[in-house]
Amino acid sequence: MKIPQYTVLLIVSIGLAILSCKPEPTKTNPEFTYPAEFGSIAYPNPSNKPAQAGIELGRHLFYDVNLSLNRTISCGSCHAQVHGFADHNLPVSFGIYNRKGIRNSPSIINMAWSPTFMWDGRIRHLDVMPIAPFTDTNEMGMTLPGVMERIKENSKYLNLYQKAFPNKEINEETTLLALSQFMLSLISNNSKYDQVKKGKTKFTNSESNGYELFKTHCNSCHSEPLFTNHQFEYNGIVAIESDPGRYRITQLPNDKYRFKVPTLRNTEITYPYMHNGSIRTLDEVLNKYVESSHIESNRNYSGKLIPITLSESERKDLIAFIKTLTDYDLISNPKFSEIH
Ligand code: HEC
Ligand code: HEC
Known part of the structure; x- marks a missing residue:
């Protein structure tokens, strides 16, 4: 996966936007707790606490094949629940048009405690992590504005965003924050x-x-x-x-x-x-x-x-x-x- 130049700009702008975003827990958004036995989390954005509505929106995005160029691949295609959120027993993953990557898809459980991402640690913030697979030509082959267009095509998202981020827009920031909330909720501690x-x-x-x-x-x-x-x-x-x-x-x-x-x-x-x-x-x-x-x-x-x-x-x-x-x-x- 290559990281496009604008990622750096995006990290800065998301960082700024995030500071102003603090969803309050309500009846539909009960407080989420991390298991104490794993110690303090490494996720550096305390204002984006997972809540039921954000996790639910993130789940829909995670499994939406329409967010890839030819509408065939979702995050869940390479991070499959039955395989502990790793790939379907493939050495390296296949993206759109059966294009092959170079690395094995890792399990993405307990990401809240991970200070770096990717086998070489080149990504340091979970909130920007999805940009890499969305835009990688061997994975989902999109641009972020392209992803936003696909999201806006589907009316189910109006309600899901409204519940997860009341009074906020359907945009790149809220999309990435929701994907983070879903990934943060993928906790494996019951073996x-x-x-x-x-x-x-x-x-x-x-x-x-x-x-x-x-x-x-x-x-x-x-x-x-x-x-x-x-x-x-x-x-x-x-x-x-x-x-x-x-x-x-x-x-x-x-x-x-x-x-x-x-x-x-x-x-x-x-x-x-x-x-x-x-x-x-x-x-x-x-x-x-x-x-x-x-x-x-x-x-x-x-x-x-x-x-x-x-x-x-x-x-x-x-x-x-x-x-x-x-x-x-x-x-x-x-x-x-x-x-x-
Ligand atoms: C020196 C540190 C180190 C020690 C000690 C070590 N590992 Fe590893 N292990 C790694 C690293 C690094 C990788 C990933 C290497 C790679 O991808 O090429 C890995 C990968 C693995 C994997 C593959 C997991 C996956 O998802 O692909 C298994 C299974 C594993 N180790 C088991 C063990 C077992 C069992 C032991 C003890 C006998 C052990 N390791 C000792 C560092 C270590
Ligand atoms: C085509 C297969 C494919 C798709 C689609 C895909 N991933 Fe991945 N994912 C991978 C591979 C392969 C890696 C490891 C890449 C590397 O280390 O260079 C990875 C790494 C990750 C990691 C880092 C895990 C760690 O422990 O460092 C996260 C988090 C992740 N993906 C989340 C996502 C999300 C969210 C989406 C959807 C927006 C997604 N992935 C879509 C194959 C995929």
């Missing part, structure tokens, strides 16, 4: 792991052993409770010239092949894996970690990899633990789905 943490159930022996292995070998990067440390790290698995990751943005030699650490919440259902979707199964992922962590130069460069060797039963245990991070509530909750 078996979460139930265990709340004392409501227990791990099996195998999951428990897996958890110990996880804490030793994986937690430094995929840190609890969000299962990411939100940093750009090197795991030595897919280091290819064509995509040097964070380096593309900073040009710092030490950022070569570093990528934003993906959350492992719901990772059971977000395959295939890594920024280019080149690894198909969790078993294969573990093989790659065993391989990579035994290469001394990888360990020196990463600073966080430690040599890992897994017996057959340890491998099963670690996978059993990772599967406790699947949140069946998230993937079946009608609040987040296309139709209800």
Whole structure:
């Protein structure tokens, strides 16, 4: 995805507009709360608190294929609820006219806590995030004014905007704020792991052993409770010239092949894996970690990899633990789905 020049201007103008926008909670807009166990949010716009009407408008926009050039692709096409809001098991995503991107579509859950966006972290504010897919020629292929025209074509939006942003216009600002509200509401915190943490159930022996292995070998990067440390790290698995990751943005030699650490919440259902979707199964992922962590130069460069060797039963245990991070509530909750 390329970011057009005018994005910078837009960030500034949205920033200014946002300062003057404070929706009051009412009966139809009850107060939204973030789960305390995840700590303070990173979303830098406190005046855009998710509320029922804003989330609902955001949901309609998120699933609207009319907001792409040939009316075939919505945000939900590449961020599918049944796959934990990652893609439909494709290595890289297809946009309009079956055009292919270069990266695997990440799960977009728990975005409220994410300080940066994209595998290389090139976007720093959730409110401007949708501009990239809307305008990318390989994704939705639109301009923002074009998106606004498509929205104004559909009379259902009059009522939805009115409820979400009373006395405000249907414009780029309110559109982006509503999409943020929907994304902020995509919280995944009801997996078996979460139930265990709340004392409501227990791990099996195998999951428990897996958890110990996880804490030793994986937690430094995929840190609890969000299962990411939100940093750009090197795991030595897919280091290819064509995509040097964070380096593309900073040009710092030490950022070569570093990528934003993906959350492992719901990772059971977000395959295939890594920024280019080149690894198909969790078993294969573990093989790659065993391989990579035994290469001394990888360990020196990463600073966080430690040599890992897994017996057959340890491998099963670690996978059993990772599967406790699947949140069946998230993937079946009608609040987040296309139709209800
Ligand atoms: C054609 C597929 C496609 C469509 C359509 C699409 N995305 Fe994405 N999305 C991706 C890919 C691929 C990435 C990662 C790109 C990268 O890192 O360079 C991504 C990244 C993101 C991220 C960053 C996640 C993170 O953890 O850093 C967010 C948020 C997001 N998309 C939201 C949206 C929204 C909102 C829409 C609709 C306006 C949308 N996407 C439409 C494929 C898509
Ligand atoms: C040095 C930091 C680091 C450590 C330690 C680490 N990872 Fe990762 N992990 C990453 C990064 C960075 C990525 C993304 C790399 C890429 O896309 O090329 C990743 C990707 C993954 C993915 C793919 C997720 C997705 O959505 O594509 C899985 C699964 C995974 N790691 C599991 C593990 C397990 C299990 C362990 C422990 C054995 C572990 N990781 C240890 C940094 C780390």
